[in-house]
Amino acid sequence: MTWTWFHRLGSPPHVYRLAERLTPWFAWPAGLLIVGALYGGLVLAPPDYQQGDGFRIMYAHVPCAWMSLMVYVTMATASAVGLIWRMKVAYAVAASCAPIGASFTAATLMTGMLWGRPMWGTYWEWDPLLTSELLLLFLYLGYLGLRSSFDDMQRADRASAVLAVVGVVNVPIIHFSVYWWNSLHQAPSVMKLGAPTIALPMLIPLLMMFLGFTLYFIAILLVRLRGEVLRRERSASWIREVVTP
Amino acid sequence: MSAAAATVASRTEVPPALAVAWLALARDLRLAFRKREQLIQPLAFFVIVTALFPLSITPELGELRPIAPGVLWVAALLSSLLALDFLFRDDAQDGTLEQYALSGRSLTWLLFAKTAAHWVLTGVPLALIAPLTGVALGAPGYSLLGIVVTIATGTLALSLLGSIGAALTVGVKRSGVLLSLLTLPLAVPILIFGARATQLAIRNESFAAPLELLAAIVVLCLTLAPLAAAAAVRISLE
Numbered sequence: 001m002t003w004t005w006f007h008r009l010g011s012p013p014h015v016y017r018l019a020e021r022l023t024p025w026f027a028w029p030a031g032l033l034i035v036g037a038l039y040g041g042l043v044l045a046p047p048d049y050q051q052g053d054g055f056r057i058m059y060a061h062v063p064c065a066w067m068s069l070m071v072y073v074t075m076a077t078a079s080a081v082g083l084i085w086r087m088k089v090a091y092a093v094a095a096s097c098a099p100i101g102a103s104f105t106a107a108t109l110m111t112g113m114l115w116g117r118p119m120w121g122t123y124w125e126w127d128p129l130l131t132s133e134l135l136l137l138f139l140y141l142g143y144l145g146l147r148s149s150f151d152d153m154q155r156a157d158r159a160s161a162v163l164a165v166v167g168v169v170n171v172p173i174i175h176f177s178v179y180w181w182n183s184l185h186q187a188p189s190v191m192k193l194g195a196p197t198i199a200l201p202m203l204i205p206l207l208m209m210f211l212g213f214t215l216y217f218i219a220i221l222l223v224r225l226r227g228e229v230l231r232r233e234r235s236a237s238w239i240r241e242v243v244t245p
Numbered sequence: 246m247s248a249a250a251a252t253v254a255s256r257t258e259v260p261p262a263l264a265v266a267w268l269a270l271a272r273d274l275r276l277a278f279r280k281r282e283q284l285i286q287p288l289a290f291f292v293i294v295t296a297l298f299p300l301s302i303t304p305e306l307g308e309l310r311p312i313a314p315g316v317l318w319v320a321a322l323l324s325s326l327l328a329l330d331f332l333f334r335d336d337a338q339d340g341t342l343e344q345y346a347l348s349g350r351s352l353t354w355l356l357f358a359k360t361a362a363h364w365v366l367t368g369v370p371l372a373l374i375a376p377l378t379g380v381a382l383g384a385p386g387y388s389l390l391g392i393v394v395t396i397a398t399g400t401l402a403l404s405l406l407g408s409i410g411a412a413l414t415v416g417v418k419r420s421g422v423l424l425s426l427l428t429l430p431l432a433v434p435i436l437i438f439g440a441r442a443t444q445l446a447i448r449n450e451s452f453a454a455p456l457e458l459l460a461a462i463v464v465l466c467l468t469l470a471p472l473a474a475a476a477a478v479r480i481s482l483e
Binding site for chain 2: 083135138139141142145146149150154155158159162163165166167169170173174176177178180181184
């Protein structure tokens with residue numbers, strides 16, 4: 001097996017063109033899957049026998065929650081790659097991940113609160129899932145804050161990479177401690193998703209949503225990555241060839 | 246002559262990294278005792294914050310007792326965050342940190358020594374004064390030893406964890422708020438386990454389980470935090 005494909009990822013022009021070529025391959029399937037899943041989830045799936053139509057916000061909430069974690073892990077992995085192999089493009093990936101992840105986390109919190117209104121009768125409940133999601137948002141905000149406090153791009157990259165790696169070690173500990181804390185004070189909430197009892201017509205749109213959101217994230221990441229590479233390489237000569245064809 | 250030879254021999258038996266770390270620890274302690282305001286300010290802050298709760302909620306000890314663990318822990322958390330600013334700042338400004346990094350000695354051990362000194366100077370006094378404010382918040386006498394032990398363990402974890410954030414922000418001007426934003430979400434498990442242990446101590450129940458979880462976090466931080474802090478200091482000094 002040759003590793004040339006990996007080494008070529010270290011070259012910004014190559015990555016820029018690769019990202020440009022790959023974007024539609026992720027964006028179109030993502031759009032189709034999300035539209036299909038919306039139809040399946042909002043129209044075809046039967047109402048829940050307990051929650052009525054209220055459960056349908058799950059099709060936005062659960063994939064968002066999944067993405068908020070996945071983006072953090074992607075960001076930390078890219079940061080580790082950057083720290084280990086000193087790969088400039090990996091730092092650009094990590095930097096592009098952070099705003100996307102923070103947006104997914106904010107969307108999870110908002111849809112969770114909207115779902116909480118019919119389910120709990122209140123917009124906010126100190127539910128372990130919502131609480132750890134809130135802490136994840138603070139982790140993203142800390143990362144963005146640290147990144148923006150440096151003028152020098154390289155220092156911002158490396159310092160925030162250390163923070164992302166430290167954060168990803170801590171995320172499971174935070175998650176566990178919040179569950180432990182919550183179990184002391186109240187009975188576990190009714191939110192049992194992904195249980196095998198979920199009906200198939202409800203499950204299929206959810207799985208489509210998961211896949212669609214993942215592809216959507218990759219497409220958005222590729223677009224942001226191109227912007228990030230352009231910003232970092234703005235004085236390089238190859239930019240001229242790319243921007244003015 | 247023989248005494249000097251003996252000290253040299255005993256010095257060489259100790260691993261050099263540890264010996265140098267010990268010197269750094271002694272230096273930090275000596276410096277702090279000559280500049281006492283760094284010792285006293287976090288303590289005064291801690292006492293003032295805990296005094297704000299009775300003033301803002303109720304003077305009834307019976308009502309304060311249930312919230313006393315939370316008050317003590319939030320005040321301890323904020324106070325040690327405030328003190329984190331002293332951890333590397335002076336040494337970064339006068340170039341000592343740079344000399345540490347260039348010395349060829351293990352920066353991890355040196356930073357570990359600085360963090361240990363920081364805990365001795367801020368965490369331990371905080372743990373010792375906590376029973377006093379605990380009593381003022383209605384904590385019964387049998388719980389005071391438990392409060393000292395839990396706060397001492399928790400502040401050790403906080404100092405170690407905070408050393409990463411302090412090292413990352415050492416080159417940033419006016420980094421106080423940023424340091425809090427970086428450290429507070431990561432410190433949530435320490436707060437949860439620590440406050441629970443103190444709560445059980447005040448209720449005169451066994452607080453071994455949360456204290457052991459807190460100790461597990463200390464062990465994890467002991468092994469990983471100095472490494473991360475050393476990496477962060479190297480980046481900040483570039």
